[in-house]
Amino acid sequence: MRKILLIFFIGGFLGACNLTSSKNGDGKQSSENIEMQLMKENTEKMKRVFFVLPSPIETSLLIKKTGIHFREELLNSTDNLSSYSTSASRSIALGIYCADLSYAGLNEQYQISMEYINVATNLAESLGILRTVEPKKIKLLEENLTNKELIVDIISEIYMESSEQLREQDRYTLASLMMISGWIESLYLATQSVKMDEIKHQILIKRVLEQKLSLESIKNVLSENKADVVVEPIYKDILELERLFSKSIKSDNENLDFYERYDLIGFEQVSLKIKDIRNYMVN
């Protein structure tokens, strides 16, 4: 994004220089026409491409729909909050708590949701992110703690305001870390819930492995900052995770049965890798 803005900035600056110099030339009308034509052609050729990262709300919802039960012990404890002292660790923790919050909120764990809303908003404030949620919404929630739609709306506001305010402050690496840690936490919650011998959990395994699709966006976002000391090991882990995802998916053919399509040993390795990455992020 910074590169895109820089290209626009330089392009606009050079364009302005050209405009000034052409006014002093003899063929003023003609050069303006050429310039206008070039500007039009260049604008038409210019295509900005954005990669949308998966949101923890979406991942949690997909996983919840598989019918798994909520397990409080899987959440990152709020007691860990005080150990996050750097901006990078706080951004990662914010993504993780947002994913835990989505998991709790969608599973109608109202008291836990309220606790994690407070944790997430305090963590956001410590990063200089202000007014993540409109105070009137918090007041409404306090009056009716079992309003699931309102809880999910508040989660989406915390997530959106946090990631966007970090970007507005040119803290792109922190925004990326926050969003990617949220995705990892959602996958951690899902993989830790899988019981390999239960037939009904096949849909959950399928859902987890489908998340391979999100790796394209994640790699694109991380690769811009892969020299960063915090990002570098995560980027390497994501590449390894991609390899394990590919190993686990034997075929995309939907007509094949579950065991013909997926390699369960590969899936166990995916689960272990996700746990490793999550542990690195949480500690």
Place this chain on the structure above:
Amino acid sequence: MKLKFILFVLTIILSVNFGYSQCKGFAKSECKPRLENFIHDGNYNGVVLNLGEEVELHKAFFSDQKYRMVVCPEEHLPPVHFKIMNSDLEVIFDNKDKGFVGYYDFKLDKSATLIISLRFLKEEDKEFDRSISGCVAMLFGLDM
């Protein structure tokens, strides 16, 4: 001279950031309500789009999940022409066929990464006006 340059750069940065946060405010107040009963996924996708320019978004969508995508240009802007394509660039939906409507509800049989391309609707008989630009927000909603 150096001071003037620094002030110039600062002005550019501040105006970009101001535009950015204005765009986000617009997305929250004008675009999010158009998701209606779908829950917002928490991702904000907003760009300052120029006439003639094309923007592409790549996003993974998952099977059996019903989605709503809303595209909202600011009021003074022309309608937005958007297309949704699969990875083979086959068009799945083109809002031109629906009178340039600003939303699309869909559910996929198979999870896939889709490409969404956006540009302002061009009026071929009008002279190219490069000054037209403004905020276009795109939000995704999920059926709970």
